[in-house]
Amino acid sequence: MLDAHDLRKTYQTGDGSLTVLDGVSLSVARGESVALTGESGSGKSTLLHLLGCLDTPDGGRLSLDGSRIDDLDDAGRARLRRDRIGVVFQSLNLIPSLTVAQNLAFQARLAGRHDPDWQERLTRRLGLDGLGQRFPEQLSGGQQQRVAIGRAIANRPDLVLADEPTGNLDETTAARVRDLLLELVDETGAAFLMVTHSDVLAARLSRRLHLSGGRLA
Amino acid sequence: MIASVPAAILSAALAAVPAAVLAQGYAGLGAEADGDFAVPQQGAALAFPGDHLPHPDYRIEWWYLTAALSAADGTRYGVQWTLFRSALRPGSDTPGLPGDTRQVWMGHAAVTTPDAHLFDERLARGGVGQAGVTEPFEAWIDDWTMRSTAPADADPLDAITLTARGNRFAYDLALEATGPLVLHGDAGFSVKSPAGQASYYYSQPFYDVSGTLTLPEGDIEVTGSGWLDREWSSQPLSGDQEGWDWFSLSFESGAKLMGFGLRESDGGHFTSATWIAPDGTETAYGDGALRLTPGATAEVAGRTIPVEWRVELPDEGLDVTTTPLNPQAWMGTTFSYWEGPIAISGSHDGHGYLEMTGYE
Amino acid sequence: MTRTALMALLSHWRRHKLQLATLLTGLALATALWSGVQAINAEARRSYDRAAATLGQDVLDRLTAPEGVTLDQFVALRRAGWQVSPVIEGRIRAGGTPLRILGIDPLTAPPQAGLTALAGDNDIIGDFLSTPGLLLVAPETAAQIGDADLPPTRIAPDVAPGTAVTDLATARRLLERQRLSYLLVASEQPLGLPPLSDIAELDRRTPDESTDLSELTDSFHLNLTAFGLLSFAVGLFIVQSAIGLAFEQRRQSFRTLRALGLSLRRLMVLLTAELAVFALLAGIAGLALGYGIAAALLPGVAGTLRGLYGASVAGTLAFDPAWAAAGLGITLAGTALAGAQALWRVARMPLLAPAQPRAWAMASARTLTAQAGGAVALLLTSAVLVWVGEGLIAAFACLGALLLGAALALPPLLIGALRIARPLARGPVGEWLLADGRQQVPALSLALMALLLALSANVGVGTMVGSFRTTFTAWLDQRLAAELYVTAPDEAAAARVRAAGDELADAVVPIWSVDVDLRGRPGSVYGIADDPLYRDNWPILEALPEVWDRVAAGTGAIVNEQLFRGTDMTLGAPLRMAEGWEVPVVGVYSDYGNPAPQAMIGSDALSRRYPDVPRLRFAVRTDPDQAAEVAAQLRERARLPDQGVVNQSEVKALSLRVFEQTFLVTGALNVLTLGVAGIAVLTSLLTLSGLRLPQLAPLWALGMRPRTLAALEVARTCLLALLTWALSLPVGLALAWVLLAKVNVEAFGWRLPMHLFPAQWIGLAGAALLAAGLACLWPAIRLTRLPPSRLLRVFAHDR
Numbered sequence A: 001m002l003d004a005h006d007l008r009k010t011y012q013t014g015d016g017s018l019t020v021l022d023g024v025s026l027s028v029a030r031g032e033s034v035a036l037t038g039e040s041g042s043g044k045s046t047l048l049h050l051l052g053c054l055d056t057p058d059g060g061r062l063s064l065d066g067s068r069i070d071d072l073d074d075a076g077r078a079r080l081r082r083d084r085i086g087v088v089f090q091s092l093n094l095i096p097s098l099t100v101a102q103n104l105a106f107q108a109r110l111a112g113r114h115d116p117d118w119q120e121r122l123t124r125r126l127g128l129d130g131l132g133q134r135f136p137e138q139l140s141g142g143q144q145q146r147v148a149i150g151r152a153i154a155n156r157p158d159l160v161l162a163d164e165p166t167g168n169l170d171e172t173t174a175a176r177v178r179d180l181l182l183e184l185v186d187e188t189g190a191a192f193l194m195v196t197h198s199d200v201l202a203a204r205l206s207r208r209l210h211l212s213g214g215r216l217a
Numbered sequence B: 001m002i003a004s005v006p007a008a009i010l011s012a013a014l015a016a017v018p019a020a021v022l023a024q025g026y027a028g029l030g031a032e033a034d035g036d037f038a039v040p041q042q043g044a045a046l047a048f049p050g051d052h053l054p055h056p057d058y059r060i061e062w063w064y065l066t067a068a069l070s071a072a073d074g075t076r077y078g079v080q081w082t083l084f085r086s087a088l089r090p091g092s093d094t095p096g097l098p099g100d101t102r103q104v105w106m107g108h109a110a111v112t113t114p115d116a117h118l119f120d121e122r123l124a125r126g127g128v129g130q131a132g133v134t135e136p137f138e139a140w141i142d143d144w145t146m147r148s149t150a151p152a153d154a155d156p157l158d159a160i161t162l163t164a165r166g167n168r169f170a171y172d173l174a175l176e177a178t179g180p181l182v183l184h185g186d187a188g189f190s191v192k193s194p195a196g197q198a199s200y201y202y203s204q205p206f207y208d209v210s211g212t213l214t215l216p217e218g219d220i221e222v223t224g225s226g227w228l229d230r231e232w233s234s235q236p237l238s239g240d241q242e243g244w245d246w247f248s249l250s251f252e253s254g255a256k257l258m259g260f261g262l263r264e265s266d267g268g269h270f271t272s273a274t275w276i277a278p279d280g281t282e283t284a285y286g287d288g289a290l291r292l293t294p295g296a297t298a299e300v301a302g303r304t305i306p307v308e309w310r311v312e313l314p315d316e317g318l319d320v321t322t323t324p325l326n327p328q329a330w331m332g333t334t335f336s337y338w339e340g341p342i343a344i345s346g347s348h349d350g351h352g353y354l355e356m357t358g359y360e
Numbered sequence C: 001m002t003r004t005a006l007m008a009l010l011s012h013w014r015r016h017k018l019q020l021a022t023l024l025t026g027l028a029l030a031t032a033l034w035s036g037v038q039a040i041n042a043e044a045r046r047s048y049d050r051a052a053a054t055l056g057q058d059v060l061d062r063l064t065a066p067e068g069v070t071l072d073q074f075v076a077l078r079r080a081g082w083q084v085s086p087v088i089e090g091r092i093r094a095g096g097t098p099l100r101i102l103g104i105d106p107l108t109a110p111p112q113a114g115l116t117a118l119a120g121d122n123d124i125i126g127d128f129l130s131t132p133g134l135l136l137v138a139p140e141t142a143a144q145i146g147d148a149d150l151p152p153t154r155i156a157p158d159v160a161p162g163t164a165v166t167d168l169a170t171a172r173r174l175l176e177r178q179r180l181s182y183l184l185v186a187s188e189q190p191l192g193l194p195p196l197s198d199i200a201e202l203d204r205r206t207p208d209e210s211t212d213l214s215e216l217t218d219s220f221h222l223n224l225t226a227f228g229l230l231s232f233a234v235g236l237f238i239v240q241s242a243i244g245l246a247f248e249q250r251r252q253s254f255r256t257l258r259a260l261g262l263s264l265r266r267l268m269v270l271l272t273a274e275l276a277v278f279a280l281l282a283g284i285a286g287l288a289l290g291y292g293i294a295a296a297l298l299p300g301v302a303g304t305l306r307g308l309y310g311a312s313v314a315g316t317l318a319f320d321p322a323w324a325a326a327g328l329g330i331t332l333a334g335t336a337l338a339g340a341q342a343l344w345r346v347a348r349m350p351l352l353a354p355a356q357p358r359a360w361a362m363a364s365a366r367t368l369t370a371q372a373g374g375a376v377a378l379l380l381t382s383a384v385l386v387w388v389g390e391g392l393i394a395a396f397a398c399l400g401a402l403l404l405g406a407a408l409a410l411p412p413l414l415i416g417a418l419r420i421a422r423p424l425a426r427g428p429v430g431e432w433l434l435a436d437g438r439q440q441v442p443a444l445s446l447a448l449m450a451l452l453l454a455l456s457a458n459v460g461v462g463t464m465v466g467s468f469r470t471t472f473t474a475w476l477d478q479r480l481a482a483e484l485y486v487t488a489p490d491e492a493a494a495a496r497v498r499a500a501g502d503e504l505a506d507a508v509v510p511i512w513s514v515d516v517d518l519r520g521r522p523g524s525v526y527g528i529a530d531d532p533l534y535r536d537n538w539p540i541l542e543a544l545p546e547v548w549d550r551v552a553a554g555t556g557a558i559v560n561e562q563l564f565r566g567t568d569m570t571l572g573a574p575l576r577m578a579e580g581w582e583v584p585v586v587g588v589y590s591d592y593g594n595p596a597p598q599a600m601i602g603s604d605a606l607s608r609r610y611p612d613v614p615r616l617r618f619a620v621r622t623d624p625d626q627a628a629e630v631a632a633q634l635r636e637r638a639r640l641p642d643q644g645v646v647n648q649s650e651v652k653a654l655s656l657r658v659f660e661q662t663f664l665v666t667g668a669l670n671v672l673t674l675g676v677a678g679i680a681v682l683t684s685l686l687t688l689s690g691l692r693l694p695q696l697a698p699l700w701a702l703g704m705r706p707r708t709l710a711a712l713e714v715a716r717t718c719l720l721a722l723l724t725w726a727l728s729l730p731v732g733l734a735l736a737w738v739l740l741a742k743v744n745v746e747a748f749g750w751r752l753p754m755h756l757f758p759a760q761w762i763g764l765a766g767a768a769l770l771a772a773g774l775a776c777l778w779p780a781i782r783l784t785r786l787p788p789s790r791l792l793r794v795f796a797h798d799r
């Protein structure tokens, strides 16, 4: 479903240029879940951003369901993110001025695919009952990440991307959040790619890719 | 009835200080004489009574009377009466209001008492009849007059009456001369600087005075002695002279002294003096014979002014000190200066008048 | 240690240049507007002092004669000791406009406008006194008369427009007159003068109207000062937000420095010194700016004071070190005020407090409650002052409380408004916009308060000036209902006017008055004819039934508003107008611009009590198109001096011109204040834009385009500005009401009806939107230019 071919990304830094991705190719099928590992600074987040249409590659091709998406314009990429992709970052995923319920529904409503029943189920599954009217800053870190997951899933996206979604949480909470995420992604049947440092977690996914020296191993 | 907004507009045209603009005319005494103005010449003989009248071709001229007086109770007073003529351009004014004013007249009058100095000022344009000097001799500005009362065969200045009136004082005096006119310098040609600036200058220093002073506290009968100065020129000061200190002294011996010093910007004095014997015989002394040394000073109108002087004329054995009747004798007029009665002590005793200009 | 600490503290500003610029700009602007107004006031006060002894020339007595005064009469009076000065006055046409020629004798004249232009130049004095003479005119007049065939002109900024001051002889030639118009009699005369009548057969007249200059101008200056203070306050809002932000961002540095052993006291001293240095630098810049503002505005102020109050104020500005020192002082005081809160917070900051920057200025519910409480208290104070306050100071305190209270009420009200608007939002973006706007309010509140103050002042002052203008114009129409107003110099001329008028005009209505003490103050009573001129036009404010019949019958009098209000009269109260003569007050009329009490009663009744008063003034009704012609005829046939016949339309035009002049300055200050408020919004938005990223990045990640986000940012700022504008309307109207109903009554003694000018409000809404729109344009454009990596960094781990 998601195909990347020969992706390249170079950053201009103060002292010259830094090639982070040097010909990365991969594909993820619907229902498949992939773990992305690698050392810190190896370019995992960079790759995730490219796949999520959050940033543009300097070279290579990227296609979703067979159609090219790397050459979309700004508006096209925004539409794609809105309609088909769910992202969960390590932190600061939520819109501070909106309530939990509003945050959960936000992307789905943007995409015009809001399903109150589904959202209610999600809320219950995520253990967020009774927190709907709270604001993000009134939630714990784990709760915030669960809202972020809910929001990414609420849209029923084709592709879910997560960048160390539990990196900021303690071990027990992290495990619970992780389990929820995997379960829910599984239910929606979306393609799933997650950046993680945890080997245990990586082992629970269908496939594991290791990034090093700008290439996948 | 139409409210004050339009009324205020109409009145808005009016305000400020007109007299100040005229100060320029007199402060400009040291300016170069305009080519059009006549310049005093040595050797030109003065002729009377004709020279008592105005000389409109000269830039500046005055009729200047001071009197040292005392009341029956011994209180001393001083009186000043001055008519200045200043020409914008040489020549007499056409009578009426032709719109071509040449002469501007200014009157100063003052009464000095031991604790007050009352003064007033008048201004007038020539031609309209508000001020002038005419024959039979009368000098006037508004109702301030100096009028001859002398018999037809005598010099008009031998007897005169003098009146002036301000908001807080008035005087009416009769003056009678007991001696002749005195010509200063070289027969009336008085040199004012080493560069040769000069004026025509003569005096009548022998007046006996009697009359009435009207002061805020009432009328006071006074007697004393008076001194009239007549002077005209087109540029009495040279450029580096800042002002003058002028003395008219009457001694108990009957002798008199006219002396002045022109202060130069380098601090020196250019002096000149006339020693007048009781019979009126004059002896002129040129620069340096008279020595003027400033003594005690006083704060007057925001300035520091030497109000006491040592006056020496060794050639006549004179060495006296002058002290003012009232150190605050400041003429706060358009053109301001110090002018007041003084007492003399030392080698000679007597009374006189002191004028000091150019203290800024 | 101190040096190191100082370096650490100052390094912040090197990294946040914009913040530094904001702080300095705010301080400089605050200082500039305040000190500019002060400079204007000081200059005006200096001018009054100069003119104090001499103003009131308009109240000098005049000597006149039916055919004019001769030069001989003048000289005779002078030679008798009388201090009189001749004037020849008249009008000519020059360059197509009428030019009033005021011929004076500079040697005897009381202090006189224009003559300062002669000072210090002998040649010019000579020119003035000789042929062809000199005309002293205001710059605008010089431009008007252009190269008309007249004597040379010289600019004298203190001469009223449309007037040329010149020498007597020049005026006589230009006006082709032989005689003098009148002689001015100096108020102080020498001792023991003979009676005037012994010397010359002349009438002595005392002008009716006098104005207490300082009282009138005081209120004008108080207005200006209030404006200056307002601008200063608006500037301080900028300063406070900048200082607050800077201190908040440096919390970590403060903590580290203190942990490293810097004592709290030393830290406070350093921070205070830092602020003081900024205040001095900005203060100096502000002074320069203020001087510029004052120099630019002063000619307008001078025009106002000259036109409205007859006070002559120089149009040029002198530099006064005391003014500069006072300006710097107020800047330091203002900085102290603005920085006090921040310094206090540093002083109370525990050493081990979390150093992570708290969301800056995110208002907790507690702050909002406190603000609302303060607002309510201030607004109540203001209301109480309206009812019980007495005097100008109370009126201005009331205004201050109103404005400050409204400013404090702004954040809670805006949040409330946005909350109420929630159901109106369509879709997630609309909801977010409202929710986010709500959250932005506290951060933007200082800037919005500044905007509120500026807008309120604009609404208030605009309403006041507009009401004033509307009322004034209508009143002029009513009061100047007749086409011509004639003043005859004596009874004979009056008879000629009546005779000629009967032939030439539709009606000649006499206007005459006697000077009477009314309720203990010198005033005048007018005897009026029973004429439609009054019945149909007179600006009656309040009256009993059949007022005109009672006035005509002499059984009732009408009084002007000043008398009515000044003595707390009621209709029906008795008014004593002569020994043993009292009539009830049956009506009140408006009489703007006249400080003295006045009453009117039927002419017959008045003449029974005052049989000997001459009737020299007339209102002449005629076809308006014929007015100029009739005026000329009247002048000729009745042999009246030029100023003896006044054309209504000329007076009106002149009055309105003066009026416009008056409020020129207010208008300029209004615009400047609005500008400063705009800058406050801009600087707040700029400092906020960095802090906004974490709030915008999630939206972007979820599929919103930067351009959309930028547009929404603009929309939100404009929405807030619009809401602020909406709130400013009631505040501004309340302000106008206090100005009209309180300040004016205190200052002038009359009350103006309030008119509303909705078109002006719409214009202001436009201005507010423009100010806010322009202010957020730059931050918005910056947002669209942001590279994705900058947004993504928000989510990066190492944040």
Ligand SMILES: Nc1ncnc2c1ncn2[C@@H]1O[C@H](COP(=O)(O)OP(=O)(O)OP(=O)(O)O)[C@@H](O)[C@H]1O
Pocket: A011, A012, A013, A018, A020, A038, A039, A040, A041, A042, A043, A044, A045, A046, A047, C789, C790, C797
């Ligand atoms: N905007 C940028 N400009 C310049 N260099 C960047 C930028 N973003 C990332 N980099 C650099 O690119 C490299 C890859 O960064 P990236 O964030 O993708 O690493 P990562 O594998 O996610 O590391 P981590 O496990 O610590 O999150 C790093 O060396 C980083 O410093």
Ligand SMILES: [Mg+2]
Pocket: A044, A045, A046, A163, C797
């Ligand atoms: Mg990463």
